[in-house]
Amino acid sequence: MARDDDRSGRDRSPGARPPADEVDLIVAAWRRETPQLDVEPLEVLSRVARLARHLDRLRRDAFAAHALETWEFDVLAALRRAGAPHELSPGQLVVQTLVTSGTMTNRVDRLAGRGLVQRRPAPDDGRSVRVRLTAEGAAVVDAALADLVRAEHRMLAVLAEDERRSLATLLRRVAAPFEGPAAG
Template sequence: MPPASDEVDRIVDAWSRERPDLDFAPLQVLSRVGRLSKHLERARRAAFDAAGLEPWEFDVLSALRRAGSPSQLSPKALLQQTLVSSGTMTNRIDRLVQRSLVERRADPGDGRGILVVMTRLGRERVDGAIRLLLDEEAALLAGLSPADQERLAGLLRQLSLGFDGAPEVEAPET
């Protein structure tokens, strides 16, 4: 029984007929990654909407949550984890403070420094969002066995290692 075909197969077949001189192997992989990325973005949006968070809010709050108790980091540490500019981070912290999701506190170890500390509401929101996100992502991967998921994760890790440390293009602030 031949494997099922998808839209990418149809696109590649059509291109191959029109341009048999080209190798469409990259399109076989990366078009599927792009299409899956769109499904992942929809799943992320659904999870974050249900938790009452914007994606960027989740990014900052999850960095604080992963820091462990008492869920606090310096703005510089948040910059390093979220890969945004200093001005963008300042704006994000301001907006999170306005929403009572984080507080600014003096850094007891540095008289001039501040720490960004997640509030109880911020913790509730990020914990709810990660639970919903994992459910959404598990649903996306339901067609693969655990072994296939592990194999795919390994291949994607191998591919992404070449990009780690490369400069990221920051999305405009909305």
């Protein structure tokens, strides 16, 4: 079979097996020490866990280059994705970022103190507020997102486009029971 090297130098031939990694060593040790136990899930989920740690580091680095913490990016990104006028209620931000209302209040206070968001009275109810992304906040989150996406493209460059699509589909199926309204 002909070797099909990509720019990373890895063999991308169909069926080519990558070199052994740390998870292979862990699984082999568990199989040796506990032969009565089927440790096959570790082959997938330990790699997912390790990859998540690498991705967290990559994201922290991309955000730090713009003086952002991960939580700051999450709030700013939720506002940016909302579309013009880039504002949401604190309750909507809580849902999108999976934090408590008390935590969100603190986060909005801190982002407002940096001039990245502003609180405005809700147009339909003067007792409630809307959180709006400022021009500075939009510039920061857009730049951080651009750096993040470039880094994530580099991370996934070892996969062909069809492999990335297949992986996304498989991960969506695995994650489905934990997402959405049916998830507890």
